[in-house]
Amino acid sequence: MGLIELKDIRKTYFMGDIKLPVLKGITMSVEKGDMVALTGVSGSGKSTLMNILGCLDRPTSGEYWLDGEEISRLSNDGRADVRNRKIGFVFQNFNLLPRTSALENVIMPLGYTASHLSEKQMLERGKRMLERVGLADRMDHEPSRLSGGQQQRVAIARALVNNPSILFADEPTGNLDTKMSEEILRIFNEINSSEGVTIVLVTHEMDVANSAKRIVRLVDGEIASDAVIRK
Amino acid sequence: MKRFRVLKWALKSIARNPTRTFLTTLGIIIGIAAVIAVIEIGAGAQVSLENNFSEMGVNTIRVWPGPVTRSGINSGSGSWATLTVADTRAIIKECPKVTAISPQISVRGQIIYGNKNWRPFSISGGNEDFLEISSWKVEDGIPISAAHVARAAKVCLVGQTIVRELYDGANPVGKDLRIQNVVFKVIGVLKSRGANMMGMDMDDCVILPWTTMKARLKGAGQTSLSAVGTTTDTSTTTTTSASDVYTSGVSLYPQAYNTIPPVRFSNIDSMIMSVAHPDDIAETMEKVREVLRETHKLGDADDDFRIRSFAEFADMLKKQTESVANLLMCVAFISLLVGGIGIMNIMLVSVTERTREIGLRMAVGARARDILQQFLVESIVICILGGIIGIAAGHGLSVFMAAKMGWHTAISYFAICLSVGVSALVGVVFGYYPAWKAARLDPIEALRYE
Numbered sequence: 001m002g003l004i005e006l007k008d009i010r011k012t013y014f015m016g017d018i019k020l021p022v023l024k025g026i027t028m029s030v031e032k033g034d035m036v037a038l039t040g041v042s043g044s045g046k047s048t049l050m051n052i053l054g055c056l057d058r059p060t061s062g063e064y065w066l067d068g069e070e071i072s073r074l075s076n077d078g079r080a081d082v083r084n085r086k087i088g089f090v091f092q093n094f095n096l097l098p099r100t101s102a103l104e105n106v107i108m109p110l111g112y113t114a115s116h117l118s119e120k121q122m123l124e125r126g127k128r129m130l131e132r133v134g135l136a137d138r139m140d141h142e143p144s145r146l147s148g149g150q151q152q153r154v155a156i157a158r159a160l161v162n163n164p165s166i167l168f169a170d171e172p173t174g175n176l177d178t179k180m181s182e183e184i185l186r187i188f189n190e191i192n193s194s195e196g197v198t199i200v201l202v203t204h205e206m207d208v209a210n211s212a213k214r215i216v217r218l219v220d221g222e223i224a225s226d227a228v229i230r231k
Numbered sequence: 232m233k234r235f236r237v238l239k240w241a242l243k244s245i246a247r248n249p250t251r252t253f254l255t256t257l258g259i260i261i262g263i264a265a266v267i268a269v270i271e272i273g274a275g276a277q278v279s280l281e282n283n284f285s286e287m288g289v290n291t292i293r294v295w296p297g298p299v300t301r302s303g304i305n306s307g308s309g310s311w312a313t314l315t316v317a318d319t320r321a322i323i324k325e326c327p328k329v330t331a332i333s334p335q336i337s338v339r340g341q342i343i344y345g346n347k348n349w350r351p352f353s354i355s356g357g358n359e360d361f362l363e364i365s366s367w368k369v370e371d372g373i374p375i376s377a378a379h380v381a382r383a384a385k386v387c388l389v390g391q392t393i394v395r396e397l398y399d400g401a402n403p404v405g406k407d408l409r410i411q412n413v414v415f416k417v418i419g420v421l422k423s424r425g426a427n428m429m430g431m432d433m434d435d436c437v438i439l440p441w442t443t444m445k446a447r448l449k450g451a452g453q454t455s456l457s458a459v460g461t462t463t464d465t466s467t468t469t470t471t472s473a474s475d476v477y478t479s480g481v482s483l484y485p486q487a488y489n490t491i492p493p494v495r496f497s498n499i500d501s502m503i504m505s506v507a508h509p510d511d512i513a514e515t516m517e518k519v520r521e522v523l524r525e526t527h528k529l530g531d532a533d534d535d536f537r538i539r540s541f542a543e544f545a546d547m548l549k550k551q552t553e554s555v556a557n558l559l560m561c562v563a564f565i566s567l568l569v570g571g572i573g574i575m576n577i578m579l580v581s582v583t584e585r586t587r588e589i590g591l592r593m594a595v596g597a598r599a600r601d602i603l604q605q606f607l608v609e610s611i612v613i614c615i616l617g618g619i620i621g622i623a624a625g626h627g628l629s630v631f632m633a634a635k636m637g638w639h640t641a642i643s644y645f646a647i648c649l650s651v652g653v654s655a656l657v658g659v660v661f662g663y664y665p666a667w668k669a670a671r672l673d674p675i676e677a678l679r680y681e
Contacts, residue, residue: 056594056674077598084596091678095591099247109595111236119236158595 001068002029003166003198004053009062009072011048011221022048023059024221032165033196035188037212039203045221047170050202054087054168055079067165084113088159088197092171094151096143096158103139106130106157113162129157133187149180156187166198167191173208185211241609245616255577256617258570259657263621263650264628265563270646271629273556275639280552281509282639289541290509291364292329292516294318294523295501297535313535316497318526322504325522328515330507333361334441334499338448342437343409344397351393352435354410356444357503362388364505367438372404372419375440383442387415390434391423408437413447415439441499512542567653570617571661578610578665589669590677603670610662611655618654622647 011023022045030036040046051057052064055071056079064072067086074082083089096105107126110117117125130139133153143151152172159167169188173181189211191197201212209215210229217225245252296313319332336356341348355361359377362369369388379386387408394403403417424433506515516538523536582589589602597605629640 051675054594056678077600080593080596080598083594089594091591095587095678097588097591100243104243108592111240112592112596112598112601162596 001065003032003034003067004028004030005063005065006053007063007065009049009052009059009064011045011052011057012060022221023052025062026221026223028216028223028226030166030198030200032198033192035192035199035201035213037201037203037209037215038218039206039209039215040218040224041204044218046202046204046218049218050168050170050200053200054089055082081113084109084162086165088162088164088167090152090155090159090167090169090172092174094143094148094155094175096151096154098144099142101140101142102130102135102146102154102157103127105143105154106161109158109162125161126157129161130154132160133157147180148176149183152176152180152184153187156184156191160191160197164197166200168200168202170202171204172201173203173205181208237604237608238612240605241612244609245613251577252613252616255574256570256613256620258573259567259614259617259654260570260621260624262563262567262570263618263654264625265566266560266650266653267622267625267643267646268628268632269556269559269563270643270649271626271640272632272638273552273559274641274643274646275629275633276552276556277549278641279639280548289545290506290512291503292506292512292519292538292540293501293503294519295537295539297533297537313527314499314502316499318523319499319502319504321526322502322519322522326515326518328506328511328518329504331360331364332502332504333357333359333364334502335361336441336444336500338410338444340411340448342393342397344403344406347397349393349396351390351437352432354437354439354444356439356441358441361438361441361503364503367424368422369419370422371402372417374419375438380440380442383446384440385413385415385443385447386418387437387439388419388421389417389438390421390436392432392435393437394420410437411448415443509542509545512540516540567657571614571657574610574614574657575661575665578606578662579668581609582606582665582669585669586672586677586680589672590674590680593672593674594678599670602672603666606666606669607659607662610666611658614654614658614662615651618651621654622650625650 006026006028009023009026010021013020013022026049038046038050048057052059052072055066055074058079059072062072063070066082069082071079071082096102097108100108103123103126106129107122110122110125127136127139130136133156135150135153135157138146138150138154141150143154146154152175167188172188173184176184185208188199188201192199199212201208203209213230214226214228216223294314314334316334319334323329323332334357338354339350340354341350342354357365357375358380359375361367362374367388372388375386375388378384387410389397389403389408394400397403397408398406402420404420406417408415408417421434421436421438426432504519506512520534520538524534527535529535592602592605593599626642632638633640
């Protein structure tokens with residue numbers, strides 16, 4: 001059994017009497033250590049799928065097993081807990097806290113469940129994460145004083161601080177230029193290969209998708225193609 | 232989540248926007264400052280009112296002889312000299328709350344200096360504590376001392392009216408004064424007190440040692456002769472002489488023995504005592520009554536004395552100042568309420584502004600109650616900070632008032648604790664709705680919020 005097992009996941013939005021099916025029965029699995037790119041044109045349902053995978057949303061029907069745990073029936077608090085323990089998020093618009101140092105941003109998730117850590121241990125871990133993304137010299141900088149690429153690297157450090165088994169990146173390079181994008185993708189690859197963190201990338205750019213090991217293409221809420229491009 | 236971490240976050244997010252935080256807390260600051268100032272100035276007013284009371288003689292108790300019925304004729308109160316100096320000693324010994332006690336006796340009569348004469352409203356005799364108990368202050372010269380009392384010295388103190396009428400406003404200290412052809416030396420002038428509550432001129436008085444009065448003046452200590460005065464009831468009493476009672480025109484006894492002499496040397500017209508605190512008056516009055524009944528060996532008989540105090544009047548005045556203070560307090564609490572609504576408003580704005588932050592926090596694993604807690608703690612911290620500044624401002628205001636207007640103020644720790652509690656409560660009450668709104672945001676929509 002893989003890290004992620006999806007069985008006939010459906011998501012339907014109701015707008016009054018009108019049914020709006022967005023996901024029409026997704027069945028797939030993701031192995032531990034994989035790096036998957038979810039692609040598709042906008043409206044294909046890739047963001048919805050990503051929200052369900054990231055435990056931010058619940059499917060209308062179907063089963064979602066994450067790391068041997070059935071997620072789709074969990075309560076809000078239960079999903080919050082899963083997000084904290086197992087999942088890291090990287091967003092297109094970075095979502096860093098303004099007027100808060102890079103280091104503080106990185107350790108922010110620890111405040112919610114890692115109460116066994118002391119303040120010092122938390123800072124220690126945050127520093128290690130920032131070093132890993134190459135920002136050892138920018139720890140005290142606030143987001144406004146960092147470039148887009150640096151901000152995204154802070155966001156990656158924040159996503160990794162809880163040692164998640166899976167990392168979700170929603171258009172992580174959407175706001176970055178080519179050079180910075182390459183840098184970010186290089187970091188993703190490194191995290192994936194050296195630490196075995198499973199990564200799911202949502203993107204509509206084929207360049208970005210090609211840096212993954214496997215590309216899943218969605219069309220109209222269904223998997224149109226699923227191809228392993230490298231091992 | 233550790234408590235102090237939440238607190239730290241709250242402080243940090245508050246510090247991110249200091250101007251707004253300050254403006255937000257302004258409502259709380261003003262409200263709390265008003266509460267503190269009102270309480271402190273109110274407490275000060277209470278203190279000065281109590282001081283005024285003691286000047287007015289509110290913390291004093293007076294004892295007069297009671298009505299006595301003799302041969303079927305009730306002569307009204309004060310007609311029988313039942314009180315003695317021994318009673319005063321017994322009282323001061325038995326009642327710990329009584330701080331000082333003085334006998335009081337009076338005469339009426341002309342006073343003469345040079346070619347002028349005058350009939351003062353009262354000529355009173357007391358001991359060395361008399362001035363203090365009845366709140367007289369000596370403006371010039373010296374007060375009556377224990378030595379004066381002990382040797383029945385022919386000295387006296389005069390009020391401002393006497394100075395004006397008898398001495399043409401000149402300083403009378405060292406000059407003489409005659410009462411009933413006894414020459415007294417004026418040793419001091421009393422500070423003016425104006426009219427008393429009945430409209431009587433209190434400065435129209437002469438005060439001497441009671442021993443002098445008993446030993447050297449006629450009619451002193453026979454209450455009957457001092458029918459009207461500040462020292463006795465205003466009820467008129469008639470001379471109790473046998474021939475007045477039996478009006479047959481027959482002289483029962485030679486004139487010299489006609490008057491029934493109910494008077495010993497130690498008989499006094501009344502006594503006046505001071506109590507440390509006005510609150511103790513009722514209790515002390517009861518105690519004095521017990522002591523007097525004991526010393527007078529009354530058994531089952533009615534009291535042969537009357538005890539009076541101004542406590543009721545004092546209570547009334549006190550209640551009045553309290554109701555004014557309560558009214559001001561209501562106004563202060565209304566401003567706190569307005570401040571609280573201001574907090575709620577800003578917290579709602581803050582929740583909207585930080586929607587993406589809330590979404591992010593939820594995405595990294597914050598549960599709804601963590602978000603609720605965070606915003607609630609923020610609003611409580613803002614309110615308590617405002618409360619602390621308000622306490623300082625309010626205390627500053629009351630000190631300023633005290634210095635500028637000459638009002639009395641008293642620091643109130645109760646008010647401080649109350650203010651901190653109230654501001655925390657305002658934080659909870661008005662922070663709850665915005666925090667609840669933040670907590671029920673949907674993380675997906677919150678993350679997408681622009």
